[in-house]
Each structure stands twice: as C-alpha cells, then as structure tokens.
Amino acid sequence: MPTEVVICGAGPTGLLLACELTLAGVEVVVLDRLDARSGQSKALNLQPRSVEILATRDLLEPLLAQAGARIPGGHFAGLPLDYSGLDSRYPYQLGIPQARVEELLARTLAERGVPVRYGSPVVGLDQDESGVDVRIDGAEKSLRADYLVGCDGGSSTVRKLLGVPFVGRDPRVSAVVADVTLADASGAPVSWELPSFAPADGVVVHLIPLGEGVFRLLVAGPEQQVTDRHAPVTQDELARALSHGSGLRLGEIRWASRFNDTNRQAQRYRTGRVLLAGDAAHVHSPTGGQGLNLGLQDAFNLGWKLAAAVRSGAPAGLLDTYHDERHPVAAQVLANTLAQGVLLVPDGDARALRGVVAELLTVPAANRALAGQISGLDLSYPVPGRHPLAGRRMPDVDVVVDGRPTTTARLQCAGDGLLMRSDGVAGVGAVLVRPDGHVAWAVAPGDDDEPGRAEATARWFGSRPVREVRIGRPDGPPGGSNARGPSV
Numbered sequence: 001m002p003t004e005v006v007i008c009g010a011g012p013t014g015l016l017l018a019c020e021l022t023l024a025g026v027e028v029v030v031l032d033r034l035d036a037r038s039g040q041s042k043a044l045n046l047q048p049r050s051v052e053i054l055a056t057r058d059l060l061e062p063l064l065a066q067a068g069a070r071i072p073g074g075h076f077a078g079l080p081l082d083y084s085g086l087d088s089r090y091p092y093q094l095g096i097p098q099a100r101v102e103e104l105l106a107r108t109l110a111e112r113g114v115p116v117r118y119g120s121p122v123v124g125l126d127q128d129e130s131g132v133d134v135r136i137d138g139a140e141k142s143l144r145a146d147y148l149v150g151c152d153g154g155s156s157t158v159r160k161l162l163g164v165p166f167v168g169r170d171p172r173v174s175a176v177v178a179d180v181t182l183a184d185a186s187g188a189p190v191s192w193e194l195p196s197f198a199p200a201d202g203v204v205v206h207l208i209p210l211g212e213g214v215f216r217l218l219v220a221g222p223e224q225q226v227t228d229r230h231a232p233v234t235q236d237e238l239a240r241a242l243s244h245g246s247g248l249r250l251g252e253i254r255w256a257s258r259f260n261d262t263n264r265q266a267q268r269y270r271t272g273r274v275l276l277a278g279d280a281a282h283v284h285s286p287t288g289g290q291g292l293n294l295g296l297q298d299a300f301n302l303g304w305k306l307a308a309a310v311r312s313g314a315p316a317g318l319l320d321t322y323h324d325e326r327h328p329v330a331a332q333v334l335a336n337t338l339a340q341g342v343l344l345v346p347d348g349d350a351r352a353l354r355g356v357v358a359e360l361l362t363v364p365a366a367n368r369a370l371a372g373q374i375s376g377l378d379l380s381y382p383v384p385g386r387h388p389l390a391g392r393r394m395p396d397v398d399v400v401v402d403g404r405p406t407t408t409a410r411l412q413c414a415g416d417g418l419l420m421r422s423d424g425v426a427g428v429g430a431v432l433v434r435p436d437g438h439v440a441w442a443v444a445p446g447d448d449d450e451p452g453r454a455e456a457t458a459r460w461f462g463s464r465p466v467r468e469v470r471i472g473r474p475d476g477p478p479g480g481s482n483a484r485g486p487s488v
C-alpha cells in the first residue's frame with residue numbers, strides 16, 4: 001500500500017517531523033535500522049528555541065517535569081553566554097537527555113497510531129515524477145511513497161544514495177563521551193554546570209551528574225586523538241583521563257563512544273521527492289550544544305511545508321523554501337563551531353585569541369548577539385515588510401480570546417496557519433503566523449496593509465485555509481516581562 005511520506009530514521013529529527021506530519025493528517029511510515037530504541041543520549045540539552053517549539057505543540061510539560069536543570073545560559077567554546085535577558089518565556093537551556101526527548105516524541109506518534117518500524121534499514125531508493133520507491137533490507141517489496149525524508153544521521157544512507165555532495169572537512173579533533181559511575185562520588189559535581197573546557201595539562205575533562213549515581217563524562221586529550229572512530233573506549237583510558245583531569249576514580253562505564261569535529265553540509269536539501277534533515281544534512285562538533293536543536297528546527301520548518309505539498313492547494317515553490325531557509329542556518333552553525341574549535345586549540349596563540357574573545361563577551365551587546373544565535377531565538381527568515389516581527393518567530397505572549405486567557409503558543413498548537421487580529425496588544429495590529437511560528441506578515445496597530453496580507457497568505461498558504469482569531473490584551477499591568485510572556 002503506498003503511503004504519503006516515508007521517514008528514514010527515528011532520531012529526534014525524524015520523530016518530530018513525523019509528529020508534525022501526523023498533526024496535519026498526513027500518512028507517515030517511520031523506519032529505523034535499529035532493532036529497538038537505543039536509550040542512549042548524545043545530547044543533553046534543549047536550547048530556548050527548541051523549548052518554545054515543543055511548547056507550541058503542547059509537548060513541553062512532560063519534559064519540564066523530567067529535566068535535570070534549567071541553565072540560564074549557554075556557552076561559546078566554554079565561554080559563558082547569558083540567556084537571562086533573552087525575550088522568551090524560556091530564557092534557559094533545559095538539561096534533558098536526548099533519549100527523554102525521543103521517548104516523548106515516539107509516544108506522541110504511537111498515540112496517533114504510528115509506531116516506529118524498527119529493524120527496517122533503508123538500502124535503496126528510486127524516484128520518478130509521482131513518487132519514491134524505498135527499498136528496505138530483507139523486505140520483498142519496496143515501499144511506495146509520495147515523498148521520502150532522510151533523517152538518518154551523519155552517515156545518511158539516503159544522502160549517499162542520492163549522491164548529494166557532503167561538503168566540508170574531515171575531523172581534526174577527537175574526543176570521548178561516556179556515561180559512567182564513580183568509585184567515590186565525593187568531590188564530584190552535584191549540579192549541571194556549563195563546561196569551561198579549560199584544559200588541565202592538555203586534557204579536557206567535564207562531568208555532569210545525570211542522577212542515580214551516573215555521570216556524563218567528556219574527555220578530550222592526546223590519548224583520544226585516534227583516527228578510528230570505532231576504536232573501543234577502554235576502562236584504563238577513561239580512568240587515566242578522569243583521575244588526571246579531576247582526581248576522581250572511575251567506577252564502571254555504562255556506555256561510551258568516540259566523536260569528532262567533522263564539519264560537513266549537504267549541498268542541497270531537496271532532490272526531487274527526497275529531502276534531507278538533521279544530521280543527514282549537516283554534521284559539526286557538538287561544541288555549544290546545537291546539533292539536536294538544529295535537527296528539531298529543520299523538522300519544524302519542513303513538516304508543514306511537506307504536509308501542504310502532499311495535499312492540494314500548496315503554493316508553488318513552497319517545498320523549495322525548506323532548503324532556502326534552512327541551509328544558511330546550518331551553514332552559520334557550522335561556521336560558529338569551526339570558530340569555537342579554534343578557541344579550544346591548546347596552544348599559546350589560540351589562548352591569546354580566547355582571552356580577546358572572553359573580554360569581548362563581557363560587553364553585553366556582544367554576549368547578547370552570540371546568545372541570540374546559539375539559543376536559536378534570533379533567527380529571522382527573509383520576508384517583505386517593515387514590522388519588527390516580520391520573518392522572526394512569534395513571541396509567546398499572554399492574550400485573551402473570547403474573554404478567556406490563553407497564550408499565542410497555545411493558539412498555535414493545531415499547527416495551522418493563523419491570522420491574529422489584535423485589540424490592544426502592544427505593537428501588533430494583525431499578524432500572520434506560519435505553522436512553524438515564524439511571522440509571514442505583521443502590521444502595527446492602526447496600520448492597514450490588506451494587499452500585503454493577501455500577498456503573504458497566497459505566498460505561504462496558497463488556497464489552503466488560514467484560521468483567524470481576534471486576540472486581546474489580558475487585564476492587569478501591561479505585558480513585557482517574562483512572567484506575562486515576552487514582549488512583542
């Protein structure tokens with residue numbers, strides 16, 4: 001039986017994309033080559049924009065309850081970035097293992113009747129004008145779909161089958177990540193701290209308590225500079241690094257893996273009816289905690305566009321805007337991780353540069369600029385119009401609809417296009433919001449721009465319906481603080 005979309009890969013990117021598509025009523029099949037969810041977590045954080053995205057779909061509450069920490073900052077090569085002044089309801093990083101995020105998304109999908117099909121490695125694809133045949137190892141027949149999305153990680157089979165160039169450079173620095181117990185935890189960190197990455201005699205060691213006696217251990221030193229990423233991580237190697245960098249003694253290793261700073265990006269995100277998202281489209285060093293977040297944000301940008309493409313009435317060229325909008329965003333992340341890599345080189349010249357950058361980051365405007373980038377909150381897509389919100393994400397503000405209090409994030413939970421006309425909400429007369437929360441058009445109170453609204457509606461929604469609501473300002477003191485939601 002043909003389906004509308006096949007997603008290859010049930011990591012965070014594939015799972016969020018599947019959630020977005022099923023929310024729009026699209027038939028989805030999610031395939032993963034693993035026999036079952038691994039339960040392992042490479043990433044441990046959600047950046048503020050990812051937190052906002054999950055809130056926009058009413059998926060945040062369970063994660064807030066499980067989070068290990070709310071960290072009011074990020075970092076750039078270990079140099080602190082202050083998030084506390086960011087104009088968001090969530091001006092912090094949520095410390096939460098990747099596996100918890102994946103569990104939540106997989107559960108949401110299963111509740112919508114779409115279980116992940118494990119043990120299904122994609123090994124081939126053929127596309128024609130009307131669809132894609134997806135070959136699964138061991139299956140007698142191919143799966144036919146309108147579209148295929150490769151969310152299958154950095155060594156993406158889908159990307160290789162398409163022959164899309166993965167442009168960039170090979171790794172220069174390798175490191176080890178492990179979840180471990182300690183022989184004696186006294187003296188070990190008790191709260192989630194951002195890494196300083198200050199090398200002790202050339203060895204960087206960072207420990208984060210995950211709970212129940214388990215610690216996340218990051219190690220980068222001369223011994224970790226092996227060329228084979230799959231070389232086993234040994235007890236001796238980690239015990240030596242831990243004792244050298246922190247004086248602590250290793251207990252047992254629960255899970256360990258090598259990683260590196262390969263920096264590559266797919267030259268194009270769309271080839272006909274096949275698209276790439278998440279690590280399949282871009283890989284870089286984990287410095288700054290951005291990879292998983294970038295993948296979630298790719299999925300959020302792509303989901304509604306792909307849903308429109310499989311149904312009728314989508315505007316021409318909508319699906320191509322996925323590459324146009326997301327390719328530059330990842331390119332910027334790749335660039336900032338390269339820059340962070342330079343600041344982490346353990347030699348005198350790099351240390352001098354690091355000192356200069358550290359000094360610059362004490363200037364609030366400089367710190368704010370990088371914080372806005374790494375948190376994902378300052379992203380703006382090019383759209384016409386002079387309103388300060390045009391192209392930016394719609395802030396989550398407290399409003400009243402039909403006399404009842406709600407928030408603009410809650411109004412977006414259905415994942416449809418939304419035209420909000422406002423009575424007394426500061427700065428906004430009307431705003432047209434895309435399903436990914438970005439503002440397609442806005443006017444100030446008292447301004448009239450019906451031609452602009454009509455043009456933006458046609459540009460992003462074609463003949464597809466847009467929901468219209470009238471929002472008002474809640475009673476009480478004027479908004480603007482994080483307590484009442486951010487300002488507009």
Ligand SMILES: Cc1cc2nc3c(=O)[nH]c(=O)nc-3n(C[C@H](O)[C@H](O)[C@H](O)COP(=O)(O)OP(=O)(O)OC[C@H]3O[C@@H](n4cnc5c(N)ncnc54)[C@H](O)[C@@H]3O)c2cc1C
Nearest residue numbers: 009011012013033043122152153278279289290291292293
């Ligand atoms: C050590 C380390 C620390 C990190 N820390 C952070 C951090 O703090 N913050 C952050 O934001 N990011 C971090 N990252 C990056 C983050 O983990 C990744 O960016 C994220 O996992 C990408 O998600 P994804 O869904 O795109 O790909 P993946 O998580 O790689 O998922 C791909 C899925 O596709 C499946 N698959 C692969 N091939 C096939 C196939 N042929 N057929 C079917 N299925 C297939 C795989 O089994 C897998 O389930 C870190 C990465 C590393 C290595």
